[in-house]
Structures are given as structure tokens and as C-alpha cells.
Amino acid sequence: MSKSVFFVTCPKGVEYLLADELSTFGLDTVRNAPAGVWVEGSLEGGYRACLWSRLANRVILHIDEVDANSGDQLYDGVVHMDWQQHIPVHGSFRVTFLGQNEAIRNTQYGAQRVKDGIVDRFQANGGPRPSVDAKNPDVIVSARLNRGRLSLGIDLSGHSLHMRGYRTDQGLAPLKENLAAALLMRAGWPEIAAAGGDFVDPMCGSGTLVVEAAMMALDMAPGRKQERFGFEKWPGHQPELWLSLRQEAERRAHEGKQGRIPRMAGFDQDSRVIGTAWKNIQRAGLENVVHVEARAVDALELEGDWSDQGLVLTNPPYGERLSERRELGGLYQALGDAVKRCVPGWRLGVFTGAPEFGKSIGLRSYKQYRLFNGKLPAQLLLFEVNEVSAMTPRTPDIPGEVTPRIANEERAAM
CATH class of the missing domain: 3.40.50.150 (Vaccinia Virus protein VP39)
Known part of the structure; x- marks a missing residue:
């Protein structure tokens, strides 16, 4: 399998623990960052992180990095990327944007320029314009600005992975x-x-x-009861690989109850x-x-x-x-x-x-x-x-x- 690069986010202070955990999924640490870890490995490793990570918030598949010293420079970098690999034809997407610099001072403006670049790329290719869906998109595009560089990726998790699905009711000041x-x-x-x-x-x-x-x-697996992940309508998704990982998680959950169960x-x-x-x-x-x-x-x-x-x-x-x-x-x-x-x-x-x-x-x-x-x-x-x-x-x-x-x-x- 070809190697991909992922940025996996986590609570502040948990980075080194997360790097150790991700290594058990076959993902090698590239470098630690504040509230996250850059790793590389196969798509299977990325899927395992979505399903099995107990520490991660989000798993971002890194696509590219572009210069972003101005709004126009950011747009120019985004519009020249091949977005049809990542957003389905007739599909929908949404952009999440983090960071700022002297030229891009708020996330709403940054997200708008990224969105414009993606849409214009589709139209330049003669294809239909993808729709923007803020609530239930097919694909979430992650944009993270650090100084003059913008990192772009696909949010494979689709939601914060700390939400396992069992805690719809919670007490005061709950621990994530x-x-x-x-x-x-x-x-x-x-x-x-x-x-x-x-x-x-x-x-x-x-x-x-x-x-x-x-x-x-x-x-x-902490993600075992999740009904949907962010990669399921992504054009690069491998359904058979994902199904095999879900079946493995069910088998392990069954086997986990066969031995001694702690009180x-x-x-x-x-x-x-x-x-x-x-x-x-x-x-x-x-x-x-x-x-x-x-x-x-x-x-x-x-x-x-x-x-x-x-x-x-x-x-x-x-x-x-x-x-x-x-x-x-x-x-x-x-x-x-x-x-x-x-x-x-x-x-x-x-x-x-x-x-x-x-x-x-x-x-x-x-x-x-x-x-x-x-x-x-x-x-x-x-x-x-x-x-x-x-x-x-x-x-x-x-x-x-x-x-x-x-x-x-x-x-x-x-």
C-alpha cells in the first residue's frame, strides 16, 4: 500500500500518548505538534485510527500545502489542486478553517476563499458545481493556516472522535x-x-x-457504535477494507468478554x-x-x-x-x-x-x-x-x- 500523511488531533498535553497509540495502528510519527501528531502510513492505518483511537479528536488525511500570505495567494494555491479526487461529482462539502495571519485575520474569510477555490476548480474543468452543506456534507475539507502556509486535508473522522455515541446524557462539567x-x-x-x-x-x-x-x-473499539465516518462518501474510500476492520472490531469485542472481566x-x-x-x-x-x-x-x-x-x-x-x-x-x-x-x-x-x-x-x-x-x-x-x-x-x-x-x-x- 502507498503511504499517506495524516494529522491526528488530540487534547493538549496528550500528544506523546497519542503518538504511541498511533504506532500500534502502523502509523509512524513524523513530528509532534501542539494538540496533535503528524504521522505517515497506509489508509488502513488511518481507518484504524478512526475506529480504535481512544485519544484522538480528528484524523485528517493530508492532501497538500500551499502558500497563503494573502487571500489571493491562498485562493491561487487551492484552485490549482485536483479536487475531483476528493469531492464526489454532484456531492457536497464543507470547509473547516483554523488559524490566521496578518492578511487572513478571521476563519470565515479563510474558509470562504478555500471554498471559492474548490468550486472554481470544478467549474474550470467543465464539471457541475459541488454544493456546500454546512450540516451534513459528504466530505469535510480541513484547512489549517500556520504563518504563511495552509495545510489542506480531508477529515476522515467526520466528527470529533471523543464522541463515542454512548453519552447523550451527561452530568455537570463532564470529562470528555x-x-x-x-x-x-x-x-x-x-x-x-x-x-x-x-x-x-x-x-x-x-x-x-x-x-x-x-x-x-x-x-x-471506541468507534464501534458510530454509524458514520467522514470518509464513507470520499472518492478514495475502500469499502472492503473498512468492512474487514469493522468485522475485526466485532470479533475482538466478543473475545474480550470471554476471559476474566475486572470488577x-x-x-x-x-x-x-x-x-x-x-x-x-x-x-x-x-x-x-x-x-x-x-x-x-x-x-x-x-x-x-x-x-x-x-x-x-x-x-x-x-x-x-x-x-x-x-x-x-x-x-x-x-x-x-x-x-x-x-x-x-x-x-x-x-x-x-x-x-x-x-x-x-x-x-x-x-x-x-x-x-x-x-x-x-x-x-x-x-x-x-x-x-x-x-x-x-x-x-x-x-x-x-x-x-x-x-x-x-x-x-x-x-
Whole structure:
């Protein structure tokens, strides 16, 4: 198979994890970029990324790069490209545009010039004018401007791949699915699950972490339930290759349930979000695999036969209001007490926008990863739940709010 170049986007801070994941699909890293990775490989590798990537947002098939120091120069580069290879005759398309420079100062103008170039190329060839469909196009053309160069490609994914299809209902401030998957990977869940460990999220909200943990452990493709991808009406699409990959994903999902299935549970004190979590679990086809129920952190108990190794991973409230931040120290201390009581010997991961409260857990963090929850800076703190890591819980003083000095001292001491 001939090699193609792809730009695969992801949440900021996840680039190196994504590069490692893409290599398992046969895609070789060309270079990392902010919130994405450039890779090369076969179209099959691109299809696998659409179906199997737990971390990607979009998979862009790179077509060409043109000079774009002005609107006219951009147009001239676009109009000389062979767009009939990529947009079906009598088909529809839409342009997504990112970036700006001194001459092209807004994305609407940039997208319009790209659209004009594509349409004029079709008409210059004597063909029918393709239609522009903003809502449901056959093909999405991706245009990314960086300084004076415009990268053009076809969005093979067609939608952000973090949307797996199981989460139509969600709680407040939901964690995106691909960020949840990144946290699980950073916390070592694939290795823990393979070694016979179990999983718990004691503040599970709408259940994203526990669903993603189950899909990983059972080798379920995150794109398995998607009805449509962006390449299916692209003229270069290979339906037989795609069908074989879908069949492989179904076989692996079936085989994933044949061996030992880890125990996986989520808890939350809000019974309403637990109701939402159950709906998400059912849509993911995991109702006999994942258990969730309403229970406060300080009442955490694990009944039945649980492994002596496992992962507790959770995303506590960030305490955006001052009254909420005053309660965070007690919440984090309750979390520390609960894991020390219920799961000694396990690993604990806490993804937080208030890392200064990590001291309140009463365990010494051995690893910290800086990530973003949307645009909000956050950290994943990892702890081993054992006596060696134990320390006296300490809550930051909050006279009015946590000062940057206190926050930095806490973080540095961790």
C-alpha cells in the first residue's frame, strides 16, 4: 500500500500518548505538534485510527500545502489542486478553517476563499458545481493556516472522535471521553487490568471514567457504535477494507468478554447523575459489566470478592466558588481515608484543577502529569495506597481563597 500523511488531533498535553497509540495502528510519527501528531502510513492505518483511537479528536488525511500570505495567494494555491479526487461529482462539502495571519485575520474569510477555490476548480474543468452543506456534507475539507502556509486535508473522522455515541446524557462539567482515556493510560490501567486488577471511581458523575475503563479492559473499539465516518462518501474510500476492520472490531469485542472481566464500579452521592450513568452504561453495552450506585465518598465500601490490586481513579469537583473550595479539603481527606480503608495495595489517581488539595489525601504523590480539562489547567496526581506513602493530611489555609504562593508550595512539596 502507498503511504499517506495524516494529522491526528488530540487534547493538549496528550500528544506523546497519542503518538504511541498511533504506532500500534502502523502509523509512524513524523513530528509532534501542539494538540496533535503528524504521522505517515497506509489508509488502513488511518481507518484504524478512526475506529480504535481512544485519544484522538480528528484524523485528517493530508492532501497538500500551499502558500497563503494573502487571500489571493491562498485562493491561487487551492484552485490549482485536483479536487475531483476528493469531492464526489454532484456531492457536497464543507470547509473547516483554523488559524490566521496578518492578511487572513478571521476563519470565515479563510474558509470562504478555500471554498471559492474548490468550486472554481470544478467549474474550470467543465464539471457541475459541488454544493456546500454546512450540516451534513459528504466530505469535510480541513484547512489549517500556520504563518504563511495552509495545510489542506480531508477529515476522515467526520466528527470529533471523543464522541463515542454512548453519552447523550451527561452530568455537570463532564470529562470528555478521550481525556478520560488519557487519564486511564497515564494511571496504568491497561497494565493493571491485564494483571488481574479491578477499577473504582468513587466520584463517577455520569460514568465516563468507568465506561472508558471497561471498554479498554474488554478490548472494545471506541468507534464501534458510530454509524458514520467522514470518509464513507470520499472518492478514495475502500469499502472492503473498512468492512474487514469493522468485522475485526466485532470479533475482538466478543473475545474480550470471554476471559476474566475486572470488577468495575462507580459511585456518586448524587442519585440523579447515577441515573444518567446507568443510561450511558446501557448505551455502551456494558450493563452486565459495570456497576454504579449512589453513595458518598466517606461511605465507600466494596462488597464481595475484589482483587487485591487495582486502580481508583476519580475527577473530584474543582471548587470554582469560594464556598466550594472551603469544602475541598474535607472531601479530599475523606477520599484518602476511604481508599486507605477499602483498597490498601491499590493505586489512586486524582485528576484535579486544585492540586494544592492533594496533601489533604494523606498520601505522598509519586507522579504528577500536567494536562488540560478543556482550557482549564489541571494535574493528574498518582499515589500508591500503602504505609510507605502515608503522610499526615494537610489542608491549605483559605482566608479568602487559596493564594498562588500556597498552591505552589504545596505542589512543589508533593
